[in-house]
Amino acid sequence: MTQTGHCLCGETTYAFDGEIVWQGHCHCESCRRNTGSPLTTWFGVPRGGFRWTGRTPGSYESTPGNHRLFCTNCGTPMAYDGGWDKKTMHLYAVSLDDQTLVAPTIHFHHEEAVDWLTIEDDLEKRIG
Ligand SMILES: [Zn+2]
Ligand SMILES: [Zn+2]
Numbered sequence: 001m002t003q004t005g006h007c008l009c010g011e012t013t014y015a016f017d018g019e020i021v022w023q024g025h026c027h028c029e030s031c032r033r034n035t036g037s038p039l040t041t042w043f044g045v046p047r048g049g050f051r052w053t054g055r056t057p058g059s060y061e062s063t064p065g066n067h068r069l070f071c072t073n074c075g076t077p078m079a080y081d082g083g084w085d086k087k088t089m090h091l092y093a094v095s096l097d098d099q100t101l102v103a104p105t106i107h108f109h110h111e112e113a114v115d116w117l118t119i120e121d122d123l124e125k126r127i128g
Helices: 031-035
Strands: 002-004 015-017 022-026 041-048 050-052 056-065 065-070 077-082 088-092 106-108
Touching: 031 041, 031 056
Parallel strands: 022 106
Antiparallel strands: 002 015, 015 050, 022 041, 041 088, 056 065, 065 077, 077 088
16 A cells, blocks of 8 residues: 655655555654654655655765755655665654554663653663
8 A cells, every 4th residue: 555745835746656564753863953852753664665756856975975855845854764774764753644544662772861851661672
């Protein structure tokens, strides 16, 4: 089944076939500054089944070989294209059109979490 997502203005859109491979909350400083939020909820999909379907996103190389993609009209962060991850494209859970697909299972980079946000779930809180 094909799943879809879009940015705030609706011009940058994507679609993918296949299952979501992983889902989790990231607390790293790069994600926080990129999104302006204390944590960012990601999911990964196989690169082979993923495509952009609207406006081509802009790209910012946030660390060598790794790009953060965004809508060039409204600025919405759209994806993380990690040169180190040849298998999955990383997408923002909140950009999905169907929020029932979202079920995070883990926290990433929990050591970088802001101390004013209280997380009370039972998910694994991975360091790094
Ligand atoms: Zn947009
Ligand atoms: Zn992060």
